[in-house]
Each structure stands twice: as C-alpha cells, then as structure tokens.
Amino acid sequence: MKALRRLFDFHGGVKPESGKSMSTTSPIRPVPLPARLVVPLGQSAGDAAIPLVSVGQKVLKGERIGGANGKVSAAVHAPTSGTVVEIGTATMPHPSGLAAPAISIEPDGLDRWADLEPVNLRATPADQLRDLARDAGLVGLGGAVFPTHLKLHPGREGHTHTLIINGAECEPYITCDDLLMRERAAGVVRGAAIMRELLQADHVVVGIEDNKPEAIAAMQAAAAQAGTGVEVVAIPTRYPAGGAKQLIRVLTGIEVPYGERSTDYGVQCFNVGTAYALHQAFDQGIPLLSRVVTVSGNVERPGNYEVLIGTPMEHVVALAGPRPDSNRYIMGGPMMGLAMPRLDVPVVKATNAILVGSPTLFAPPPPEQACIRCGECARACPADLQPFELYWFSRARNFGKAQEYNLFDCIECGCCAYVCPSHIPLVDYYRFAKSEIWAREREKAAADQARERFEFRNFRQEREKEEKAAKLAAKAAETHAKLGEGAAPAPAAEDDPKKALIAAALARAKAQKDAVTPKNTEGLSAETRAEIADIDKRRAEAGLTGATAAGEAAPPAPDDKPAATTRDA
Amino acid sequence: MIHSPFIRKPASVQQVMFTVLLALVPGIAAYVWQIGAGILVNLAIATVTALAAEALMLRIRGRPVGLSLGDLSAVVTAWLVALCFPSIVPWWLTVLGVLVAIVPAKHLYGGLGQNPFNPAMAAYCTMIVAYPALMSQWPPVGELGFAAQLDLILGGARDLDAITAATPLDALRTGLRMEGANVATLLEQNRTAFGVLGGRGWEWVALGYLAGGLFLLARGVITWHMPAAFIAALAVISGAFWLAHPEQFAPPLFHLASGGAMLGAFFIVTDPVSGATTPRGKLLFAAGVALVAYLIRNFGAYPEGIAFAVLLMNMCVPLVDMKTQPRVFGHRGEKS
Known part of the structure; x- marks a missing residue:
C-alpha cells in the first residue's frame, strides 16, 4: 500500500452550512414518466446537435435523435420510447428564459429499448472509442457539460500523469454525486478505469470531501475490489474544493492557469457522474439518458432522483413536495446555481440539483452597502484575486484596469459575495464587466x-x-x-x-x-x-x-x- | 431576479463596527479606572456630534440616512477621536475634531469606504496644529477627580501647571533637552511618572487596547499583518537606536507602551478604508507608520507622531497596493 497522498492547500474558500444531510436519508428514487419530454439539442458546452428524426417518427429508448454537430458537440437521445411530436424551440433552464431548439417526445409508456451495443474496448481503436463517447452524448456532468470525448485525449506527451475523478461535491445542498458513489461505486470505478486506458494515465485519484464518509467507504471498497489501482482520497471540506482547478491543486499541487488546459500539465479531471455514464455507455451500450438530480431546500421530501433528460422540472419538484411558500427555484447549488425563470423547463445534462427557495431560504440579500475594503473577499477568493479592486474597477467601468487585475481569472464561485459584510453582489459586477468586455471586443x-x-x-x-x-x-x-x-x-x-x-x-x-x-x-x-x-x-x-x-x-x-x-x- | 450566490454569511458592516466598539471597551475601562471618568463625557460628546454630522451629511448627499447611520462607522470614528484627544479638552474641541473627521475627511471624499485619509487621524492632526496647547494638556494620573475633569471639559478655567501633566513621551523629550540628561536616569528618577513600562496609568490603558486588539484578531475583524508589522517595526527601530545610544534613546518597550502605540497598532493603522489591503502591502504600510512615528517622536516637532505617520502612509496606499498585488492562482510570478 502506498503512503498517504500528500494534499495541497488552495487559498481562500468558505465553509457555508452544508445543508446536505436532508437529502441523503433515502436512496436514489425513480421518477414516473412525464406526459412529455423536451430534449434540448444543445446540451453540451459546444454546438447544438443536429436533429436526426422528424415529427411523427416513433423512437425507441436510447435512440439517437440528435447527432453531434462538429467537433465540440455531443449527441442527444430519446430518453424513452414514444413519438416525436415537435421539433422546435423550448424555454431553456437558464435565467434569461430564452428558448432554444429542442425535440419533444410523447412517451408511449412502454419504455421500449433500442438495441444496445456494448463496446468491445480491446478491439476498438481509441479514436473510435472517442467517437462512440460523443455519440453516446457524454458530457461533463459536474455542470460544465463539456463534451467528454474531447477530454479523453492523452496530453502532448502521449500519456497523462494523473487522472482525477471529482467526487468532491463542494456545493451546499447537492448530494447527487454522494448518492451515486454510495450506490454505484463499482460503476464509477469502472468508468475511471476506462478513462485511464484512453488517457494512458499513470495515476487515478478520486477526490471526495471528507464530509461524505459513506461515499468514501463505498468508493474505497469498490476500488479495492476492482484492483485497478484507483486511489480514493478524502480531502478537507471547503468550498470550492470541487472546482476542477482547486481539486487539481489539492490533489497534485499543480495550478492550471486561466485559459489553459489541464492536459498540458499532465492532469485530466472528470466528474464521478461522467465516469459512471462512460461505464454505462461502453459496458452496457446505454447512452446518456438520465442523471441523478438532487431536489432539496424548501420541500417536504428532499432527496435524489434518477431523472430522464427532458423531464419538466416541475414534474420532479412535485415528487419532493414543495412547501406552499416556495417562490424560487435554482438549478445547481446555492453558490453557483442559476435562478430558473419558470419551472416548466426541462431537466438537462447540466442539472445536478433543483433547489427550492422560500422568502427565508435563498432569499435576496439585504440592501447593498458601501465597500469598506475590509478584504474579507480577498481572504475568501480561491483564485487569489483582490475582489474589491475588481468591484471598484467594474463599477467605474474601468474595464482595462479590471482586466489588468485579472478579472478573467475569476471563476465566479461566489465566495467573495458570500462573505461580503456590505452585501455587495460582487459576482454580478464581474459578470457585467466580463460581458461588457466581450461586447467591446466583438465591436472592435x-x-x-x-x-x-x-x-x-x-x-x-x-x-x-x-x-x-x-x-x-x-x-x-x-x-x-x-x-x-x-x-x-x-x-x-x-x-x-x-x-x-x-x-x-x-x-x-x-x-x-x-x-x-x-x-x-x-x-x-x-x-x-x-x-x-x-x-x-x-x-x-x-x-x-x-x-x-x-x-x-x-x-x-x-x-x-x-x-x-x-x-x- | 437575483443571481448566485443565493446564500450569504451572516455578516454586516454594522456587526464589524460593533465588534470594533466592543474591542475598545477594555481600553476605555482602563482609562476610566486609571485616568478618570472624564473620557466618558468626551466619548458621549463625540458620539452625539458624529451621529448628527453623519445624518446631516447623508441627507445633504441624498443617501439613505437610516441605513448608513445604522452602520455605526461614525460611532467608531467618534470614539477613536475622543480616545486620541486628551480627555480634558474643552467640549468644543472634541466637537470640532469630530466634525473635521466626519465632514471633510469622510463625506467630502464620498463617505464610508471612500476616504483616503484616516478620519480620526485627520482630526487629530488638524487639532494639534490649530490648538497645540489644548491638545497637549493631558490629565495627570490619579490627581484629577471626575468633577474637576468635567469642569475642564465644560470650559472651566485652566490653571495649566496644576491640572495637567506631560505625557511620558513629552516628559522624556523635554528631559533629554537638558544638559547632561540621560534616558536611564530620567526613567529612574521619574518612576512615579513613567511607571514600569511607559507611563504610570497609561500602561494599563495600553494593555486594555492590546486586549481589545487581540479580541479583534480572534474575531477575524483585523488580520495579524498590521499590528505585527507595526509593533515589530517600532521595536526594531527603537531597539536599534537604543542599542546604539542607550543614554539618548528610550528602550523599545517604552515606545510600545506609551503614547498611542497600542491604540495605533490595533485600531488606527488597521482602518481598512484608508490603509493598504494586500498582505504584503499591509506589512509595508504598518511598518512605514511605525518608522515615521518613531522619527517624529525623536526628531520631529511633536512628542507623538503616529497621527502624522498614518496620514503620510495613507498617501502611499495606492502605490503600495499597486506594487504588492498577490500572485493570482496559476500565474507564475510575472507580476511583482
């Protein structure tokens, strides 16, 4: 057995109340089929998929209904069997409330599978495996939904030093990765092993925050049983330890700068959910049709649900029993999540949680006061920035200076706004400054x-x-x-x-x-x-x-x- | 619609300011115990003046009066002004001082968070230049009852020799001007005035400020950088002079325990608004204040130099901050 891995520290971070325990008491629950599934075509960080079906066409569960469009894109699939009833646009789960292309399917209730073809890993060349990952619709399930196949390349040197599997799950309230690791550890470890092959990785490390002892134990047991040399490491609980860059820093000591790829530093990082999805896609032939979603907050029965992609959020939230005073819905965690304009939007691959808020939970902050330069934000910033300086510059529309002070290194984790005694919505100022700079660059x-x-x-x-x-x-x-x-x-x-x-x-x-x-x-x-x-x-x-x-x-x-x-x- | 983050640490400016006020209590208690209750009257006058001036300025500037008045920042300024003035100054001097701190030093620059100079120190400097005599009359330790102090504050006749005493810093300074004077003998001869560390009675007040300062550190309201750098720099420079010429320069402990050193180290240089903000910048800033303060104490025209030192260093803050930006995550020291 190897000596304990040396862990590194990252600057700043915060320790908000975790709010996790309420949604970990029961196992992952199934969700009954909704009346209609709306599968957005753009579910990766890249280009939207191209529809492969036509209105009125019968589709089977797992059938590809949208093909990857170019390199940075991933496929989408029919989450159940039924009829394509519409190929148009639908409101997306985004604060803007904008609509985007989507395919609507009316389930036939039979849940009939398409032919599933497990992949023969030994006999298939790596390039083809990556194409298969793309066609299985695999994207990063931590929330960034970057197409997985693009990350399954070994770096310039033909091999990866360390493959990191991210089970940190540092956002408060979210427990979908926790439950996934508790219940499906073997699949996660198997997925990690496949990733290791494709990346030619020397080491595989699973990083899990130490507030999830059950998940750590389950993963350690699964890793030992698989005997593939997957190392499961407990890391100190501190938001945002689960940010890819922070986790890489904690586990390897390497700092990947803004705008650069971790591959060039010999490291690659995937979410545990992505590893599990890869295992399903390759070992069972099941493309990415569903994911585990935490429903928590102001609900009677907080918990985790296995949700088909395209299921309306209201359908899932109803199962958890939202309390009558609920007035706010967030996709993702309370630190970085997105406020939903309405609840009839579909669950997508990026939906790790739906949090229900009330006038007291996830409430708007008290009125903004003057910045007293107390520096709390700088002490909390995991990117070692001086957030208050960025705030002054953004506020003054001094965007050049903001960039000089490395505005774009900001990962919008929200730590600064979380600690600010003046209740300044700091991240909003950075988003504003960034978008203004982008707009100006486009104009220029x-x-x-x-x-x-x-x-x-x-x-x-x-x-x-x-x-x-x-x-x-x-x-x-x-x-x-x-x-x-x-x-x-x-x-x-x-x-x-x-x-x-x-x-x-x-x-x-x-x-x-x-x-x-x-x-x-x-x-x-x-x-x-x-x-x-x-x-x-x-x-x-x-x-x-x-x-x-x-x-x-x-x-x-x-x-x-x-x-x-x-x-x- | 609100955006992330949707949760916030229960913290507020009001809480921060209240903690600072709380941290001043041990020092004030020691003040009352050793020097007299006159300081309480001054604190009250300062507080009322500050709140009135703050409300007026907020109104003139069209800002929400209730919200900003409730942040207690004006009260903190008021207390610091009262504590750094001699506690037997006439009431109108306190009022004037607080007005200088709140009106020009704070609001004319844009209010809370915008003032480039420490308001309390701006008030002190203005007043010591405008009323050097009154600002140098400190109450003798344990000789002036509350009634007498109150009388002086309310404008009673001042028989200077009888009612005031030189501060230890002043006494040492004057003493050293005499032919053949020597620090060791001066301290020895005036044990009653100088106390064990740096002024009988005042030592306790300094200890009170130290205790309050440690409380602020424990509560995370201030970081260690400023007090540590201030104390270390003052100790190092006074130690160097003392070691070189022990007959002419007082030992480090004397400098640390007398005058406004402890109040300065924990409550004055640590003002976040007018001070440096980066970790290295804080060290530089506080050390700079200590250095300049020491030079003024020994070679300048005033017995205490912290106030001037703070204002001088306040001017350097933009440069200090600019040149001491910390390394950003993932950047490899391309910036100094």
Whole structure:
C-alpha cells in the first residue's frame, strides 16, 4: 500500500452550512414518466446537435435523435420510447428564459429499448472509442457539460500523469454525486478505469470531501475490489474544493492557469457522474439518458432522483413536495446555481440539483452597502484575486484596469459575495464587466473588419484609376505616333505620361477627399458603417430584409454613385 | 431576479463596527479606572456630534440616512477621536475634531469606504496644529477627580501647571533637552511618572487596547499583518537606536507602551478604508507608520507622531497596493 497522498492547500474558500444531510436519508428514487419530454439539442458546452428524426417518427429508448454537430458537440437521445411530436424551440433552464431548439417526445409508456451495443474496448481503436463517447452524448456532468470525448485525449506527451475523478461535491445542498458513489461505486470505478486506458494515465485519484464518509467507504471498497489501482482520497471540506482547478491543486499541487488546459500539465479531471455514464455507455451500450438530480431546500421530501433528460422540472419538484411558500427555484447549488425563470423547463445534462427557495431560504440579500475594503473577499477568493479592486474597477467601468487585475481569472464561485459584510453582489459586477468586455471586443473586431474592407476598397479604386490612366496614356502615345510627328516624338511621349500621372494623382486626391467628406451615408466613418452593417446583419438574421447578407451590406457599397461620379469627372 | 450566490454569511458592516466598539471597551475601562471618568463625557460628546454630522451629511448627499447611520462607522470614528484627544479638552474641541473627521475627511471624499485619509487621524492632526496647547494638556494620573475633569471639559478655567501633566513621551523629550540628561536616569528618577513600562496609568490603558486588539484578531475583524508589522517595526527601530545610544534613546518597550502605540497598532493603522489591503502591502504600510512615528517622536516637532505617520502612509496606499498585488492562482510570478 502506498503512503498517504500528500494534499495541497488552495487559498481562500468558505465553509457555508452544508445543508446536505436532508437529502441523503433515502436512496436514489425513480421518477414516473412525464406526459412529455423536451430534449434540448444543445446540451453540451459546444454546438447544438443536429436533429436526426422528424415529427411523427416513433423512437425507441436510447435512440439517437440528435447527432453531434462538429467537433465540440455531443449527441442527444430519446430518453424513452414514444413519438416525436415537435421539433422546435423550448424555454431553456437558464435565467434569461430564452428558448432554444429542442425535440419533444410523447412517451408511449412502454419504455421500449433500442438495441444496445456494448463496446468491445480491446478491439476498438481509441479514436473510435472517442467517437462512440460523443455519440453516446457524454458530457461533463459536474455542470460544465463539456463534451467528454474531447477530454479523453492523452496530453502532448502521449500519456497523462494523473487522472482525477471529482467526487468532491463542494456545493451546499447537492448530494447527487454522494448518492451515486454510495450506490454505484463499482460503476464509477469502472468508468475511471476506462478513462485511464484512453488517457494512458499513470495515476487515478478520486477526490471526495471528507464530509461524505459513506461515499468514501463505498468508493474505497469498490476500488479495492476492482484492483485497478484507483486511489480514493478524502480531502478537507471547503468550498470550492470541487472546482476542477482547486481539486487539481489539492490533489497534485499543480495550478492550471486561466485559459489553459489541464492536459498540458499532465492532469485530466472528470466528474464521478461522467465516469459512471462512460461505464454505462461502453459496458452496457446505454447512452446518456438520465442523471441523478438532487431536489432539496424548501420541500417536504428532499432527496435524489434518477431523472430522464427532458423531464419538466416541475414534474420532479412535485415528487419532493414543495412547501406552499416556495417562490424560487435554482438549478445547481446555492453558490453557483442559476435562478430558473419558470419551472416548466426541462431537466438537462447540466442539472445536478433543483433547489427550492422560500422568502427565508435563498432569499435576496439585504440592501447593498458601501465597500469598506475590509478584504474579507480577498481572504475568501480561491483564485487569489483582490475582489474589491475588481468591484471598484467594474463599477467605474474601468474595464482595462479590471482586466489588468485579472478579472478573467475569476471563476465566479461566489465566495467573495458570500462573505461580503456590505452585501455587495460582487459576482454580478464581474459578470457585467466580463460581458461588457466581450461586447467591446466583438465591436472592435467588427470595426476592424469594416476598416480593412474600406481600405481595400480605396486601394482597389485607386488601382483601377491608375490602370485607366495608364491605358489613356498608352492610347495618347499611340495617337501621337500615328500622327507621325517624327521631329519631336520623344518630348510628346514624355509629356503625355506626365499628364496621365498628374491626372491619376488628382484622381487619387479626390478619392481621398471623397472618403473623408461627409456625403449622406457614403462618407460615414468606418465605425458607423460597421454599425450600419451590424444592424443590417441583425435585420437579415431576423428576416427583416430578404437578400441583404451581412457580407454584402458591410461598409461601402461598391457602386456608391455620387462619389464615383465625381471621381470619374 | 437575483443571481448566485443565493446564500450569504451572516455578516454586516454594522456587526464589524460593533465588534470594533466592543474591542475598545477594555481600553476605555482602563482609562476610566486609571485616568478618570472624564473620557466618558468626551466619548458621549463625540458620539452625539458624529451621529448628527453623519445624518446631516447623508441627507445633504441624498443617501439613505437610516441605513448608513445604522452602520455605526461614525460611532467608531467618534470614539477613536475622543480616545486620541486628551480627555480634558474643552467640549468644543472634541466637537470640532469630530466634525473635521466626519465632514471633510469622510463625506467630502464620498463617505464610508471612500476616504483616503484616516478620519480620526485627520482630526487629530488638524487639532494639534490649530490648538497645540489644548491638545497637549493631558490629565495627570490619579490627581484629577471626575468633577474637576468635567469642569475642564465644560470650559472651566485652566490653571495649566496644576491640572495637567506631560505625557511620558513629552516628559522624556523635554528631559533629554537638558544638559547632561540621560534616558536611564530620567526613567529612574521619574518612576512615579513613567511607571514600569511607559507611563504610570497609561500602561494599563495600553494593555486594555492590546486586549481589545487581540479580541479583534480572534474575531477575524483585523488580520495579524498590521499590528505585527507595526509593533515589530517600532521595536526594531527603537531597539536599534537604543542599542546604539542607550543614554539618548528610550528602550523599545517604552515606545510600545506609551503614547498611542497600542491604540495605533490595533485600531488606527488597521482602518481598512484608508490603509493598504494586500498582505504584503499591509506589512509595508504598518511598518512605514511605525518608522515615521518613531522619527517624529525623536526628531520631529511633536512628542507623538503616529497621527502624522498614518496620514503620510495613507498617501502611499495606492502605490503600495499597486506594487504588492498577490500572485493570482496559476500565474507564475510575472507580476511583482
């Protein structure tokens, strides 16, 4: 037996009341089939899947109904057998309440399976296995839903030093990973073993917060039984120890910087749920159709449910018995979860929990007070940032300074806002600053493109002018030659090209002048033109104008009459 | 719609300020016990003035009066002003001092959280420059009853020699100016005035502040950086001078126990609003205050230099913070 693994520390973090015990008293419960399942096509961090079925088509449980669209995408499947009743859009489980493409299925109640094909791991090449993972709809079930197959590549060196299986589950109230590990430890360990093969990992470590002794014991037993050298490690309970970067730091001491991939540091990290889903997909041929969801908070029967993807949240919440004063629903944990605009949205692969709030539970914070720079936030920040500085900069719209102080290293874990004695919604300020910066970058990119096009147009027109002048000069020279003034052919020939050159220069000057002279819409600045182009583009996208494609509408229309006329004159 | 996080630690500015007030109680108790109850009158005058000024300024600035008045920050400022002024100053001096702290030093810069200078220290500096005599008249230890103190506070006639005493720092400073004076003999001769550590009676007050400061540390309201750096820096620099010329410079313990050293270490330099915020910045800031304070005590025109030192270091805070940003997770020391 190896010596105990040395654990590392990460800065900051908080220890909120866990609220976990209420949902761990009973095993994972099944959920009766809802009347309708709405399966969103975009359930990975990448592009939405392409529908593979048509309305009215009968589908079987586990049948692929949406295919991966490109590299960063994953498939979606029919969670039960039934009929495709609609391929359209549905409200997504997101605070925006926006709709996105989804396939609606009316279950036939028979739950008939499609043919399941377990994968022969030995006989299948690794590349094909990754494709199979993609087609099984595997995404990170910790909540980030990044397509799993993209992470199953060994790093640059052809092997991974440490494969980390994330069972930390640091968010308060959520216990779906806890219950999964307690009840299905063998499957999780098996999934980890498959991942190890694909990653060529030297070590496999399962990190579990030490407030889950049952899960740790179950996983240790399963690991010992499997004998695959999977190490199960209890880590100190401190939010956000379950953040991938924090867990990697705790278990290996490696800090993966913002914007870089852990693979390049020899580490890869997967959620326990993802490992279990991989085991199901490869060993049993069952694609990702359901997941464990914690329903907790202001409910009579908090617990964990095995929920089919696409089940309306209200259907699941009803089983847990929400109390009458419930007025708030959160997908995910109380630290990083998303407030749901309504409850008829579907459970998706990212739904690890549905928390029910009341006027006293998960209530809005007291009114915001002045920041006294007490530094509590800086002491709580796991990214070692100075959150109050970022707050001042964001508030002042001093975005450059905010970036200089590493705004984008913020993981929005919420620790700073959690501890703030002034009740400042700090994370909201960072989200605001980030989105403003993104918007500005997009605008700048559009303006740059517009400027490039504008400059190229000028260049082209100038070139045409010169070509025309040259042609004229040549013609003039020809005429001179024809007239046969043999005595002084040279000076005339010299004279004419000179004239042509002067004419060309005049034309150029005029063109430049035209370019800067305001002339209704023709002489607008590149930015304004970009803006107009942008508006046209949006119109085009909204279907307001038929033919105006974005590219054509961009800056100067090639045949702007007045300008051309003056130049030709 | 509200966004994550949906849970919050039960903490508030009011709670933080209340804890600071609570932490001042041991020092105040020692003050009353050793020096006299006059300080209580001054504390009351300061508190009322501060609340009135704060309410007025909030109203003028169009801010929610109730919410901000309830944060107790004005009361903390008031108490600190009262505690760093001599406890027998006439009432109007306290009122003026508090007004300086609240109106220009705090609200004219934008109110709570915006003031670049420590309000209490701004008040102290303004008043010691404007009323140097009154601001130097400290009550003699154990010789002035409450009635006498009250009379002075309310504007009674001042027979200076009879009613006031030089503080130990002042006494030592004046004593050393005499021909052939020597620290050791001065301390020895005036044991009654200087006490064991740094001023009879005042030692207890300093111990009270120390106790309160440790309470603040235990409650996590302040971090160890500032008090530790302040005390260490003061000890090191006074120790160096003392070791080099023991006849001219007082020992470190004397410096730590006298004047506003303990109040400064735990309650003044630790003001989060006007002080440095990064861990290394805090160390630099507090050490800087101690260094400048020591230099003023020994070579400047005033017997106590903490207030000026704090204001000077307040000016350096933006630079100190900028240059001491901690390493961000995953970054490899590309920033100093």
